[in-house]
Each structure stands twice: as structure tokens, then as C-alpha cells.
Amino acid sequence: xxxxxxxxxxxxxxxxxxxxxxxxxxxxxxxxxxxxxxxxxxxxxxxxxxxxxxxxxxxxxxxxxxxxxxxxxxxxxxxxxxxxxxxxxxxxxxxxxxxxxxxxxxxxxxxxxxxxxxxxxxxxxxxxxxxxxxxxxxxxxxxxxxxxxxxxxxxxxxxxxxxxxxxxxxxxxxxxxxxxxxxxxxxxxxxxxxxxxxxxxxxxxxxxxxxxxxxxxxxxxxxxxxxxxxxxxxxxxxxxxxxxxxxxxxxxxxxxxxxxxxxxxxxxxxxxxxxxxxxxxxxxxxxxxxxxxxxxxxxxxxxxxxxxxxxxxxxxxxxxxxxxxxxxxxxxxxxxxxx
Numbered sequence: 001x002x003x004x005x006x007x008x009x010x011x012x013x014x015x016x017x018x019x020x021x022x023x024x025x026x027x028x029x030x031x032x033x034x035x036x037x038x039x040x041x042x043x044x045x046x047x048x049x050x051x052x053x054x055x056x057x058x059x060x061x062x063x064x065x066x067x068x069x070x071x072x073x074x075x076x077x078x079x080x081x082x083x084x085x086x087x088x089x090x091x092x093x094x095x096x097x098x099x100x101x102x103x104x105x106x107x108x109x110x111x112x113x114x115x116x117x118x119x120x121x122x123x124x125x126x127x128x129x130x131x132x133x134x135x136x137x138x139x140x141x142x143x144x145x146x147x148x149x150x151x152x153x154x155x156x157x158x159x160x161x162x163x164x165x166x167x168x169x170x171x172x173x174x175x176x177x178x179x180x181x182x183x184x185x186x187x188x189x190x191x192x193x194x195x196x197x198x199x200x201x202x203x204x205x206x207x208x209x210x211x212x213x214x215x216x217x218x219x220x221x222x223x224x225x226x227x228x229x230x231x232x233x234x235x236x237x238x239x240x241x242x243x244x245x246x247x248x249x250x251x252x253x254x255x256x257x258x259x260x261x262x263x264x265x266x267x268x269x270x271x272x273x274x275x276x277x278x279x280x281x282x283x284x285x286x287x288x289x290x291x292x293x294x295x296x297x298x299x300x301x302x303x304x305x306x307x308x309x310x311x312x313x314x315x316x317x318x319x320x321x322x323x324x325x326x327x328x329x330x331x332x333x334x335x336x337x338x339x
Contacts, residue, residue: 007067009066010066018053022066040068088150093315097150101331121137148307149176150310159317166316175253178266180247181283206234233262233265235253247285264279267280273305301331305335
């Protein structure tokens with residue numbers, strides 16, 4: 001079975017345990033979870049300074065060299081599934097869909113079926129001309145399982161390559177609607193004191209940081225100013241709710257498209273998303289500012305209140321500039337109606 005080798009050095013101030021140090025410092029692109037790393041340790045697939053190690057509680061120090069031998073993962077068979085799709089646009093080269101809340105984009109060990117890819121395999125059928133020599137949808141970007149909204153997927157190699165270049169160059173237009181705690185205000189001295197936060201003009205919030213995997217929770221992303229990938233989010237308040245304001249509907253633009261970017265950036269600015277169990281943080285709302293029904297609707301909203309509303313790009317085959325919009329999903333609209 002083909003194998004790959006992942007090598008890296010232990011960074012400064014490492015955790016005392018080997019397994020925790022490796023989980024913290026393993027390159028993000030290796031996509032190795034902590035549980036997978038523990039398994040690799042037990043299998044003798046990890047070397048510390050050239051010597052095989054298996055003790056999870058082993059000691060490490062800054063500068064130690066780690067080498068992990070990883071067998072190529074078994075390919076998950078892509079099965080066509082008859083799952084309804086909200087198709088916004090489709091031609092011979094690409095398809096734009098409005099993804100519902102709760103749907104995973106691509107099959108993975110924890111979600112082998114019921115995904116957008118499974119649905120596209122059935123919907124597109126023989127119209128898939130091939131991505132990388134295989135008849136499968138070409139995924140060029142993703143949105144989280146519990147985020148709704150627009151996605152473009154390639155049906156041909158030419159479209160896949162063209163779309164991938166646009167996403168790489170950050171030329172794709174993407175706008176999101178998010179319901180956040182608090183009211184982002186350019187006159188707020190607290191907000192102006194947050195590192196990486198500034199305002200453009202009178203009302204455009206700009207958040208500029210590096211983003212990378214969290215040091216201790218590898219399933220999360222975290223803001224940094226020393227390591228990670230460059231990330232820029234802009235946001236504008238569309239509406240405020242409560243007197244005094246308790247919540248805001250904001251429109252967010254992505255200049256870059258990092259994992260969980262809007263969720264992490266808005267939380268960094270002190271305005272986490274309603275319903276975001278990972279980054280948002282539930283807040284107690286002023287009972288005098290909002291009705292009981294409104295407060296209950298916010299408190300019980302089951303997912304991050306985030307919707308990918310606008311998607312615009314240059315058609316990778318025809319060269320035409322195209323732009324699509326998707327209205328708020330029913331659950332977010334009902335929440336706003338309560339407010």
C-alpha cells in the first residue's frame with residue numbers, strides 16, 4: 001500500500017506528553033486527528049529523532065524531529081444517492097446548489113453517505129465528464145455542515161481547474177449573512193482595542209489575522225498573529241435587535257476563505273454567532289431589551305446562524321461573469337421574525 005512520510009519539528013514550549021506535542025505541531029495539511037496519531041504511535045509508525053517510539057506519555061523537547069509514516073487511506077467508494085437538491089444553476093461544466101443545513105459536503109469516515117457528493121453523483125449521472133480521470137464531482141470549496149447556502153461544483157476537468165484557480169487567487173465573490181451577539185459599532189472603544197480589528201469608512205468592520213489550527217483542540221481554528229494563514233473578513237451591520245441592541249444581522253465578505261473563518265473572526269471581535277457551539281458562546285440576553293419569545297428563539301437556535309447568500313465568479317469555460325443569490329433558509333428567517 002502506498003505510504004507518505006510527514007516530518008516536522010517540535011515547536012517551543014511543547015506539552016509534556018509526546019502524543020499531545022505531536023497533535024499540537026503536526027502540519028495541518030497532513031489532516032491527522034489526535035485519535036489517528038495515537039493509533040499510529042501504537043503501530044510503531046512514529047519516529048522521534050530517528051528512533052521508533054510508541055509511548056504516548058514519552059518526553060519531547062523543542063527542536064525534536066518527528067517522522068510519521070502514513071499509509072494511504074482507503075478510498076471511500078462514492079455511491080449515488082437519490083437525495084433532493086436545490087439546484088440554482090447547471091450546465092455541462094458546473095452546477096450551483098443551495099446546500100441545506102445538516103448536509104455534509106463530502107463523504108468521510110464519520111459521514112460515509114447522505115452527503116452533497118452522494119446526491120450530485122445521482123443528480124448529474126452521465127453528465128460528469130471526469131475529474132482527474134474519474135467520473136465524480138469536483139469540490140473546489142466547502143461550507144460547514146450546519147451552514148446553509150451556495151456552493152459551486154465542477155463537472156469537468158477544465159471547470160475544476162479554472163474554479164480552483166479563482167478560489168486560490170481569492171477572486172470569487174462570497175457574501176454571508178450572520179446573526180451575532182452584540183452590536184458591532186465603530187465608536188465602541190473596546191472593539192477598536194481588539195488586535196486585528198479596524199474599520200474602513202464609517203461602518204465596514206475589517207478583521208485581519210492569521211488563522212490556524214487550535215493548539216490544543218485540533219478540530220478548531222484559532223486566531224494568531226505569528227503563525228497560520230492570512231485571513232481577512234469584512235462585515236457590515238444590516239439590522240439591530242433589542243433596545244438597547246442585543247443582536248445584529250451582519251453581512252460578511254470573505255477576501256480569503258479559511259476554515260471556519262467568519263465564525264472565528266466574529267468571535268475574536270467579541271461578536272460570536274448565535275447558535276455556534278464551538279466559537280460563539282451562549283450569552284444571557286437582557287430581558288428588558290427583547291421579548292421572552294425572542295430570547296427563547298435565540299437560546300434554542302440549534303446551529304450557527306450563518307448563510308452563504310451570494311456567490312459570484314467567472315465561468316471557467318465560457319468566461320462569462322455570473323452571480324447567484326440564495327434567500328435566507330426558513331429557520332434563520334423565522335428567528336429574525338421573532339426578533
